[in-house]
Amino acid sequence: MNELDCYLDDKRNLVNQALKTCLPQKGPTAVREAMRYSLEAGGKRLRPILTLAVADTLNYKDNSVMDVACALELIHTYSLIHDDLPAMDNSDLRRGKPTCHKVFGEANAVLAGDALLTLAFEVLGRYGLNCGSAKKAMQITCEMAKAAGVTGMIGGQVLDLESEGKNISSSELETMSRMKTGALLKASVDCGAVAADATEAQKEILGEYAADIGTAFQIVDDLLDYESSEEELGKPVGSDRERFKPNYPSVLGPEKARQQAQMLYEQAINKVNELNCSPGLLVGLAEKMVNRKK
Ligand code: GRG
Numbered sequence: 483m484n485e486l487d488c489y490l491d492d493k494r495n496l497v498n499q500a501l502k503t504c505l506p507q508k509g510p511t512a513v514r515e516a517m518r519y520s521l522e523a524g525g526k527r528l529r530p531i532l533t534l535a536v537a538d539t540l541n542y543k544d545n546s547v548m549d550v551a552c553a554l555e556l557i558h559t560y561s562l563i564h565d566d567l568p569a570m571d572n573s574d575l576r577r578g579k580p581t582c583h584k585v586f587g588e589a590n591a592v593l594a595g596d597a598l599l600t601l602a603f604e605v606l607g608r609y610g611l612n613c614g615s616a617k618k619a620m621q622i623t624c625e626m627a628k629a630a631g632v633t634g635m636i637g638g639q640v641l642d643l644e645s646e647g648k649n650i651s652s653s654e655l656e657t658m659s660r661m662k663t664g665a666l667l668k669a670s671v672d673c674g675a676v677a678a679d680a681t682e683a684q685k686e687i688l689g690e691y692a693a694d695i696g697t698a699f700q701i702v703d704d705l706l707d708y709e710s711s712e713e714e715l716g717k718p719v720g721s722d723r724e725r726f727k728p729n730y731p732s733v734l735g736p737e738k739a740r741q742q743a744q745m746l747y748e749q750a751i752n753k754v755n756e757l758n759c760s761p762g763l764l765v766g767l768a769e770k771m772v773n774r775k776k
Pocket of ligand 1: 524525526527528558560561562564565570577635636639662663700703776
């Protein structure tokens with residue numbers, strides 16, 4: 483295993499341990515089981531790892547940043563549970579397992595999603611009590627709420643649902659992707675930067691890096707939906723085509739979509755090379771994100 487893969491494994495294990503401690507010990511079993519089921523279904527933990535990698539890049543050592551990282555994964559998992567519901571993408575498989583509503587029923591899946599979202603903000607409250615800077619914690623809380631909300635992920639999901647059966651332009655597609663997927667990925671980097679006391683110049687560079695890798699990540703996601711297999715991805719493929727949903731390969735063509743992801747990746751690593759600290763980790767993560775197979 484190379485150095486980056488060891489780093490990713492190590493951080494994934496630490497995030498998994500920390501997430502276990504976030505789960506509530508009290509409350510009705512059905513919803514707690516549904517929360518645990520989805521949270522422990524084997525996600526890549528990309529968003530928390532981005533946060534931790536930014537802190538490591540900036541040489542920030544305080545462990546409290548793990549709470550920020552966990553809050554992002556809690557929000558991400560909630561969004562996947564709700565995205566899979568019959569009222570949205572109506573998907574039976576996620577992370578190689580039956581979706582939350584298939585196992586626990588729709589009502590428990592809705593509530594488990596709501597509970598994970600609420601828990602994220604409880605965890606951020608705890609971060610505020612422990613990190614020693616109420617201002618920093620409030621900044622992170624606002625940033626994350628905005629990324630998950632109507633001008634971010636939820637708004638993007640609305641655009642996504644509305645786009646079904648329509649022809650949309652590449653700029654409309656870019657807006658949708660930036661909101662639906664990019665906003666939370668960018669928040670993972672931006673919140674890591676705030677938590678790690680980045681300078682304004684560092685925040686600017688990291689923000690541009692994050693915007694580019696966020697879009698590249700979505701393009702690759704669309705390409706995988708277009709050309710990969712259910713076995714490899716652990717979720718149904720070709721779902722966009724089946725539902726007449728526009729995506730990068732359908733709007734730009736697969737070849738141009740691939741080139742755009744590559745161009746954004748190169749732009750992101752050029753940007754992060756301007757940081758006044760070693761950017762190897764963030765370069766490696768960007769590379770993993772564009773070359774991923776699931
Ligand atoms: C329901 C409010 C609400 C939002 C849903 C996240 C989302 C918005 C929809 C998911 C649809 C989708 C497949 C989007 C593409 C990008 C994406 C979020 C992929 C899944 O993220 P990964 O690959 O998943 O990081 P894992 O399972 O590894 O955590």
